[in-house]
Amino acid sequence: MTSFSAGLKRSLAIALAGVSMFSVTAASAGEITVWAWDPNFNGATMNKAAEIYSAANPDVTVTVVDFAKADLETKLQAQLASGTTDGLPDIVLIEDYGAQKYLQSFPGAFEPLSGAVDLSGFAPYKVELATLNGQGYSLPFDSGVTGMFYRSDILADAGYTAADLEGITWSRLIEIGTDVKEKTGQILMPIDPNDAGIFRIMMQSAGSWYFDADGNPTIADNPVFKAALKTYQDLIASGITKPVAGWTEYTGSFTSGDTLATVTGVWMVGTIKANPDQSGQWGIAPIPALDGVEGATNASNLGGSSWYVMSSAPNKAEAIDFLKTVWGEDADFYQEILVNQGALGSLMVAREGEAYSASDEFFGGAPVWQNFSTWLGQIPSVNYGIFTNEADAAVVAQIPALTSGGNIDEIAAAVDAQVRQQIQ
Amino acid sequence: MGVGVAQSGLARKEQVSGWLFVMPALVLLGVFMIYPILWSLWMSFQVGRGMAFSFGGFANIMRLTQDPVFLRALTNTLTFLAIQVPIMLVLALLFASALNDSKLWGRSWFRTAIFLPCVTSLVAYSVVFRSMFAQDGIMNQMLMGLSIIDAPIPWLADPFWAKVVIISAITWRWTGYNMIFYLAAMQNIDRSIYEAAKIDGVPAWARFWYITIPMLKPVILFTTVISTIGTLQLFDEVNLITQGGPSDSTLTLSLYIYNLSFRFMPSFGYAATVSYVIVVLVGILTFIQFLAARDRRA
Numbered sequence: 001m002t003s004f005s006a007g008l009k010r011s012l013a014i015a016l017a018g019v020s021m022f023s024v025t026a027a028s029a030g031e032i033t034v035w036a037w038d039p040n041f042n043g044a045t046m047n048k049a050a051e052i053y054s055a056a057n058p059d060v061t062v063t064v065v066d067f068a069k070a071d072l073e074t075k076l077q078a079q080l081a082s083g084t085t086d087g088l089p090d091i092v093l094i095e096d097y098g099a100q101k102y103l104q105s106f107p108g109a110f111e112p113l114s115g116a117v118d119l120s121g122f123a124p125y126k127v128e129l130a131t132l133n134g135q136g137y138s139l140p141f142d143s144g145v146t147g148m149f150y151r152s153d154i155l156a157d158a159g160y161t162a163a164d165l166e167g168i169t170w171s172r173l174i175e176i177g178t179d180v181k182e183k184t185g186q187i188l189m190p191i192d193p194n195d196a197g198i199f200r201i202m203m204q205s206a207g208s209w210y211f212d213a214d215g216n217p218t219i220a221d222n223p224v225f226k227a228a229l230k231t232y233q234d235l236i237a238s239g240i241t242k243p244v245a246g247w248t249e250y251t252g253s254f255t256s257g258d259t260l261a262t263v264t265g266v267w268m269v270g271t272i273k274a275n276p277d278q279s280g281q282w283g284i285a286p287i288p289a290l291d292g293v294e295g296a297t298n299a300s301n302l303g304g305s306s307w308y309v310m311s312s313a314p315n316k317a318e319a320i321d322f323l324k325t326v327w328g329e330d331a332d333f334y335q336e337i338l339v340n341q342g343a344l345g346s347l348m349v350a351r352e353g354e355a356y357s358a359s360d361e362f363f364g365g366a367p368v369w370q371n372f373s374t375w376l377g378q379i380p381s382v383n384y385g386i387f388t389n390e391a392d393a394a395v396v397a398q399i400p401a402l403t404s405g406g407n408i409d410e411i412a413a414a415v416d417a418q419v420r421q422q423i424q
Numbered sequence: 425m426g427v428g429v430a431q432s433g434l435a436r437k438e439q440v441s442g443w444l445f446v447m448p449a450l451v452l453l454g455v456f457m458i459y460p461i462l463w464s465l466w467m468s469f470q471v472g473r474g475m476a477f478s479f480g481g482f483a484n485i486m487r488l489t490q491d492p493v494f495l496r497a498l499t500n501t502l503t504f505l506a507i508q509v510p511i512m513l514v515l516a517l518l519f520a521s522a523l524n525d526s527k528l529w530g531r532s533w534f535r536t537a538i539f540l541p542c543v544t545s546l547v548a549y550s551v552v553f554r555s556m557f558a559q560d561g562i563m564n565q566m567l568m569g570l571s572i573i574d575a576p577i578p579w580l581a582d583p584f585w586a587k588v589v590i591i592s593a594i595t596w597r598w599t600g601y602n603m604i605f606y607l608a609a610m611q612n613i614d615r616s617i618y619e620a621a622k623i624d625g626v627p628a629w630a631r632f633w634y635i636t637i638p639m640l641k642p643v644i645l646f647t648t649v650i651s652t653i654g655t656l657q658l659f660d661e662v663n664l665i666t667q668g669g670p671s672d673s674t675l676t677l678s679l680y681i682y683n684l685s686f687r688f689m690p691s692f693g694y695a696a697t698v699s700y701v702i703v704v705l706v707g708i709l710t711f712i713q714f715l716a717a718r719d720r721r722a
């Protein structure tokens with residue numbers, strides 16, 4: 001043959017070898033890919049579930065891919081929008097605020113689970129938020145019931161006990177924080193000016209939300225929202241908060257003792273307990289209630305997520321069976337992840353397990369899971385709708401104006417205007 | 425009939441084979457560049473959420489005028505443009521002028537060091553900048569150690585300082601790139617012009633201002649246009665270092681398009697409209713720059 005055709009044959013062979021290498025990287029049977037954020041919490045619980053399942057089904061392996069939450073959401077949305085299903089996982093973790101957004105924007109992308117899994121055993125509010133057209137799409141995972149995590153040793157130095165933090169309002173907390181700062185010089189809480197989570201906590205604690213049940217914005221004339229804005233303004237003005245940027249700085253702030261408390265969801269237990277030398281120095285109190293608002297409670301929710309199965313999953317049947325067997329029925333599994341990660345699952349029969357009534361010496365021997373379960377029952381129920389990200393962005397955009405002492409009514413009107421713009 | 429008949433068979437064959445050679449590139453260009461551009465133009469007239477869109481006429485353009493977030497993104501983008509591009513180009517000119525001196529010790533080392541940021545990975549350097557400007561990052565430690573400030577600056581948590589971080593990051597990365605263009609052009613300026621000027625007693629700054637810069641005009645125009653286009657499309661740094669925050673103070677048009685498509689409830693039509701705003705802006709600014717640099721016939 002001529003040198004030309006020999007060269008051609010060689011380059012063709014190399015090209016074929018290259019193409020075959022692509023196909024080898026495709027998922028092999030028996031391997032379930034899971035996308036999740038927070039390796040200390042979600043990743044850890046999924047790995048524990050994988051351990052239990054693989055013991056009974058040795059030919060199945062579960063791989064958890066870790067992302068930052070915002071990255072996972074944008075990656076999932078980008079890929080679903082493009083229509084290609086190559087590279088999508090079998091199971092994906094989605095936060096409850098965005099459940100309806102994904103289900104409604106991308107019909108057919110998620111596999112309904114109500115046929116294979118008995119969803120009646122789960123807390124109804126969790127099942128409802130992932131139900132579309134009568135079909136349930138989620139394996140409900142954790143509740144984001146909120147608590148105030150605080151360094152009990154530092155507060156004790158300033159003369160405050162756990163009883164002083166029970167059933168208080170935000171203004172009382174600001175008083176306590178100011179007093180602690182005077183006596184010990186310690187700052188109370190880190191606040192990320194790019195994160196609107198604290199507003200969501202305050203709104204839901206009084207039974208309100210950015211939208212009503214029909215999806216109309218309820219922002220400009222919402223007394224709860226204005227009370228939340230005022231509380232935030234007072235918090236910043238009192239000098240008991242410290243600005244942080246991003247997740248790592250935020251969690252680093254209170255785990256290192258730089259600040260001494262944070263109001264967040266129960267899922268923060270995993271991160272706090274990742275410092276075993278601080279055992280016995282932490283306490284958990286109910287969150288403060290909004291001042292001057294009807295229906296204000298000391299209970300709220302931040303986050304909470306569920307597992308979803310993609311319709312395009314290469315190992316769909318195994319993924320559904322895995323979720324059903326471990327997550328859907330195994331009450332002992334829920335005891336373990338409760339103690340180790342603070343994962344307050346939504347499987348109702350698991351609530352009767354012994355771990356839920358045990359006390360935790362990391363948190364000073366208090367019956368923390370009992371407390372969280374009690375608060376869980378008190379969370380006012382709200383309909384999140386599909387525009388939570390837009391509402392968050394609108395609130396965050398006004399935070400500099402709020403921090404520098406702006407007029408509350410004007411700020412609420414500005415947030416309302418932006419949200420109305422974005423949801424058309 | 426005219427020219428067609430006068431063409432010999434060979435000339436015709438050359439025409440055809442010329443087109444055949446160009447055809448694969450043209451087809452690829454058409455499919456991957458022209459077609460998406462036309463499609464996005466069509467998309468900019470569609471309204472609707474997610475995949476459910478319908479024709480909306482000029483609704484998206486009306487929405488632009490009333491959208492506070494779009495105005496914020498536009499202001500930020502133009503601010504970055506007005507501040508960062510001149511600083512970067514002036515710095516690049518100064519560096520190139522300094523490095524043009526063949527007697528300078530360590531010339532090639534300086535040249536490499538200033539150019540190296542351009543070839544670093546975009547994501548890697550953004551992450552490093554993010555950690556450098558953290559509350560307890562090396563920047564604050566250094567400034568406090570030198571007693572220039574006595575409390576740490578909240579670089580990424582303050583709207584003003586976040587812009588400073590972004591401008592510093594972009595300038596650090598792209599100054600070397602523009603400097604190389606200027607250096608190359610300066611090598612082509614005849615040395616005898618400078619000698620004549622020196623003999624005539626022209627001081628160094630005047631040599632720079634009256635000889636170097638006018639002779640570099642085409643290159644300066646080129647780098648200004650390229651830098652303008654690049655800064656108007658700014659996305660990577662603002663997405664990786666500040667995520668458009670705090671409170672949209674570093675939100676640029678490209679990042680807003682990304683949010684509209686992938687973070688919020690998707691509005692692909694409106695996102696396409698915002699991208700055409702960038703196109704229009706680039707067109708206007710480029711036209712102005714060409715106009716400013718044209719040779720004026722006396």
